[in-house]
């Protein structure tokens with residue numbers, strides 16, 4: 001899949017979303033002219049120019065092992081979408097001096113956007129609602145926790161820069177939630193891995209679910225895999241996880257208790273936080289390094305969150321939407337569950353009838369974020 005067709009979703013990501021994003025990054029902090037010039041140049045290059053190589057100075061400080069010399073000089077739209085988006089985010093970091101020594105080193109360009117979300121009233125309301133969840137019977141509590149983690153994936157800040165975002169909820173169009181429940185409740189507990197997606201409103205319910213897994217004895221330990229660097233606008237980094245745990249702990253009520261326990265789990269290592277460079281790379285998961293492969297092979301379950309992880313799991317292609325999830329993810333070591341709202345062209349694991357019904361709505365159902373799936377490969 002590439003982004004060369006002006007009628008395609010990937011094209012709209014580069015031509016409609018990225019200009020909004022660049023404007024937000026440029027305007028959020030009093031940046032020097034060099035940052036503005038570099039951001040403008042990146043936008044021009046990635047929309048109407050050709051791929052150029054990474055800045056030598058930034059490479060001296062942080063490598064990018066996924067550079068493909070054969071893409072140099074090609075219009076960005078002719079390179080694979082997955083590669084082009086990943087490269088775009090690395091170039092954003094270069095444009096704002098993220099890796100080179102100086103005042104701006106290590107400063108998350110999406111930080112102000114993420115911080116505003118975390119401090120916002122929607123988060124306060126969602127955290128207060130945890131008091132009600134705690135009062136539910138165990139079964140309903142479980143469904144509520146899984147549902148929040150799933151639908152939290154709609155709160156993606158890159159998505160909010162796009163024209164297709166929809167507030168409506170179309171519901172689950174593939175639902176293996178019973179299998180997910182069974183994997184965690186009907187077997188001896190083991191180590192669960194979670195492939196995190198967005199910070200803020202997504203990682204908060206993920207953390208609440210993780211705390212439940214640990215406190216209820218459904219997992220002996222949990223490893224949360226996040227991005228080592230700012231990526232895809234709102235993807236969670238270690239700093240975002242610590243900020244979310246602090247937000248929970250300071251919230252009071254049930255959220256405060258959960259945050260306090262998570263703080264302890266992080267300190268004792270029952271909740272591990274890892275940030276492998278592979279997670280900021282443009283490769284699909286069948287190409288993961290052996291160290292990660294071994295970790296997932298030993299897990300009782302890996303839970304993958306979000307759209308980008310899903311693309312990387314099944315392959316970023318125009319699959320027929322009935323292509324079986326189990327087959328496409330057979331490369332993944334160990335049991336796997338994917339919780340995802342649909343925000344790109346990739347859709348698999350649906351029934352013919354569902355596809356007919358969704359096509360019949362005449363809506364861009366694959367990209368609006370209205371629909372969600374829970375897929376499990378046990």
Ligand SMILES: O=P(O)(O)OC[C@H]1O[C@](O)(CO)[C@@H](O)[C@@H]1O
Nearest residue numbers: 013156158306307308309343344
């Ligand atoms: O945060 P998520 O759920 O991974 O979604 C990110 C999504 O953003 C897009 O890259 C568009 O910017 C989608 O194609 C992508 O999969």
